[in-house]
Amino acid sequence: MIGNAQFIFLLGMGTFVIAGTALFYEWRRSRDPAAAWWSFAFLACTIAAGTFPLRQFDGLDVVSIGLANAMFLLSYSAICAGIWKYYGRRVNGAVVVAPSVLWLLFWSLCPLASDFDMRVAVGSFLAAVVSLVTARGALFGKARMLGRALVLLMAFRTGFFAVRAIWASTILGPISDAERAIGFEIVLVEGLWSSVISGYLLLALLRENRERLLVKLSETDYLTGADNRRAFQLKAEAAWQNSSDRRETTLLMFDLDNFKHINDAHGHAFGDGVLKDFAAIVSARVCAGDVFARLGGEEFALLLPGRDAAAGARFAETLRADFAEAMLARTVDKVRVTVSIGIASTRHATSLDRLLGIADEALYRAKANGRNRIECGPCSQKVVAAPAYGTAIAC
Template identity: 35%
Template sequence: MHLHAPTIMTLMSGIALLSVIALGLEWRRSRLPALGWWALGYSLLVGSLALMLLLKDAQNFLALGVGSMLALAVYAVMLHGCRVHVERRPSLWLFLPPLTWFLLWCLHWQPMTLAESFAERRAFFSAAVALYCLGTVPLFWSRRNGLQAERWLAIAFGGHAVVYCIRLIASLNGGAVNEPAMDDGLLIAQMFEGTLFTVVSAALFLSLAREMTERRLAAASQTDFLTGVDNRHAFFDKAGALLARASPPAALAVLDLDHFKAINDRHGHAFGDEVLKLFARIVAADLAPGELLARTGGEEFALLLSGQTPVEAADRLRLLGQRFSQASTLVLQVDPPATFSAGLVAANRATELESLLQIADTGLYRAKHLGRNRVEIMAGIEPHRLLARPDGDDPATRRPEAANAA
């Protein structure tokens, strides 16, 4: 079967249109901002190819001037979308090459014959596309977040850049003087590569979006919806691994807000939610790498501190308690100021996490029994002693109203 450029351009425009639809539908589902930019990029590709196909015989201002400008804008918009994806600052300089092309076409190339301007046009276009693709590669390749599609996108854009670098070298070396015919073998090969790149890049963008959506859903399943910190399930997943890797000392704490039921009764549950969020923000802001905070239920939180003995951790918790009390008064006008109690234990990889939490929980109830707004450090306790609270309060037999009164 004999192929010529218009046939391949028609195929590429159809693929680009399908890519627009697929990316648009994925954007409606996931609302990832980068998807909108990538869909716009393929829309510009459809427009560029349509102009060149409809006006291929005229070889006029719109086909070569505006059509080629749109083709360059495709890569500018795609690179912008990639920067949005990796949370880089937007740059208007990305759109300079399409505008430069249009100005050069109006002032320099349009009055020339097509043969005279072809080598210069191809050199400029090839250089611009190669730079766009090379600018995309490090955005994806340098990422270390486990998204496989990012690595493959870096490879795809890198390969596309190599093709346009070869085109640039051929243009600068005078490898082509005249406009190629529509059935020229080199042109057909280049357009095949462009069609393949369109298919592969669109598929990888979709794959990347789905990977991100899955990761976002997984993160949501391990995040407390109210405070934004980890939930109990996430704490057990992460804390065990951190303790296995961490070198001592380390400390595990169980924290509980004092008189939280009274705050809810006096100010309402919405206000109580704000107190919980304020507490989580203050503690989370103090965390170092390798430390964990999780809301384990109600007004109770678990905290894993690395590189600190229980005594050092207790001093740190007392400072956090002062900050929380001051902030509750200044920010939320809580009167009397909100406080918390905590139980602390030295954490180590030899003791099961559940047992460590039970020991720290025993310290928490001791702190409550001794007057609240304090930190109690616990030494190792035999497992059978964990069944009884120091104040005789067993969490398995507590009435709901008694639990809330804590």
Template identity: 30%
Template sequence: MIDIHTYMLALGIGNISFAVLMVAYIRDTEPSPGLRFWTCARLVAGTTQLLAFARPQLGLPVLALVEPVGWFIGWALEVAAFCTFFEVRNWKRYAIPIAGLALLAAACIVPLETTSYGELVGLVACVFALSTISTAFVLLSPRLKNPTLLQRIIGLNNGVFGVAIASWAVGAFLRGELNMTEADGHQMAGYISGYMLMIVNGFGFLLMSKQRNDAVMKRLATLDDLTGLLNRRAFLARANEARLLALRLRKPITLLMIDIDHFKQLNDRFGHASGDEALVLFARAAGGALREHDILGRMGGEEFALAMPGTDLEGALQAAERLRQATMAICLPSCGNGYEMTVSIGVVVIEANEDLPAALARADRALYQAKRNGRNRVELGEAVRRVA
């Protein structure tokens, strides 16, 4: 059966291998928050485990103190990785003092002359349990925003293993059964569980980092970077899906084209920073004036489009008027009282057999009619011309 020395060698090689993989991952992609901490944690843990393997052969007493210090540093880096990755506030206020006290305790309870190898392994097991329980607490915290199934699985895995290894270590200390020269069935189960935990945590953190990067890329592909609204491509896709659903359900759907009036003059007079501010504030005001399931997107420049599923012409005109009034109430701090923000809006009802581009063209014509009629107004689009 495997002994503790061989087990430490396997863990050390495994953790250092994970660290090498993560270094390669960081070089080829934008590193997620906490990934550098996690890489350092794997490197420190792997090095410490190799020292634990080599200490009986080297016969250097100083390693009896170096090893627990390495374990505590690795634990602190691992907790820091999770806290940084999930943006836990004020984690340094608690983690740093706890890590400092743990290091001090290690220096006090691991005297160089009297500590047996079994007692050292028991101490390491306690640190290992503390590490896994801490990360489980972060992953399973109810304050975590939009947790994924992967995060919950890793958190549950860490929590169960942390409690199990802590129970074994404390019980072994109390019973004086920390003889590590031979491994019984319980120790073998612990070894296998520990190695599996290393694999799950190693690949799990990489997968969580990839999930984070994929979410960022998806956001960049679908949302306008300035306003946070749907970009043109995403709006067209979402609006067409809503049109097809409305057609199947035989429900009305209306389409609005919206343009901020005199936007070029705003940029020329007050600068592009003020123009960007106007776009952001308009998006915020529009979000407050519309329903949650309404589809609003930025088509480009100062032009926006709005699809309103389940809304007839009367409801769309009322919504357009609310939006016009909300825009007039916007105050641009960078412009003082020198600019009043207004919008022109074109409104159409998407007909049953009309495709989205045709409806957008009708709404766009209504929008320009509103501009020709003086701006800061809502115009109804012309009806679909039917061939007799």
């Protein structure tokens, strides 16, 4: 058993070093705090695996039993902390070290710590609790395949350590030396397999997150934080495929009035501030599922899935009025930036290109009819509201 255990520990140390190094490299690239936690976790595992075999030497129990088990528990807690951090949850450092502290208190103060079976029961119970909390944290990502795999792994570890704690407590009866030896090797094999699987899953999570961030960057307008034209086209296509007679979709096209004059006269920094203000006003009012994008220059678009033209017109008037009020402070030489809005609905379009065309035509009419107003296409119009600086028109 000793020879097998030492060989498994050697394999485990190699696995921990490889996984910890890879995760440290990921942290160096991304500075993701989750990667730092996970790299530290495998470092702690390496230290624990290196000290655990020293128990065969007399006088080293403090290191080989007390410290080794504390480091293993700390590594489990660090993985848990990294998962919670990865999904944007708060991590309490005191909670992270609590299992290791409880183990050390048991080891140093409790008379029962001299009994091998009780040490196994207490250590396994603490490991089961940490694994359960880790599985709970992994549930935040259950919508993705990697998140589900992590939940399953941690749920398995919770059950494994819980069963081991019950078995070691001798509730089910006395345990022979042969059973202890077999149980010890099973724990080593489980730890080795779990470290390989968890190392792969954690690295995959980091890379998936990095790829997701790169995609988001490629689809986000750097100045306003809104989607860019590429992202709008992709999301609008998806919304169009989902639209039907029962689920009408409305498109708002925006163009900031007098923007070029203000931008040329007072500089790009002033103009950038106007663009950011408009994007902030719209972003604060959109709902989940709405698609807001900057198409270029001072042109923006907002897709409203599930809203008809009348609802879109009311929403457009709210945005127009809010922006007009916000721009009072930016009036220069009696020239004020306002917004003209064109509206189109899937009720009048047979394709996405046609929807964009109708909204663009309505926007052109809004500009031609005096600006700071709302027009709805196609041209069969009925006035439904008359705001102070424009006219909202229903399709």
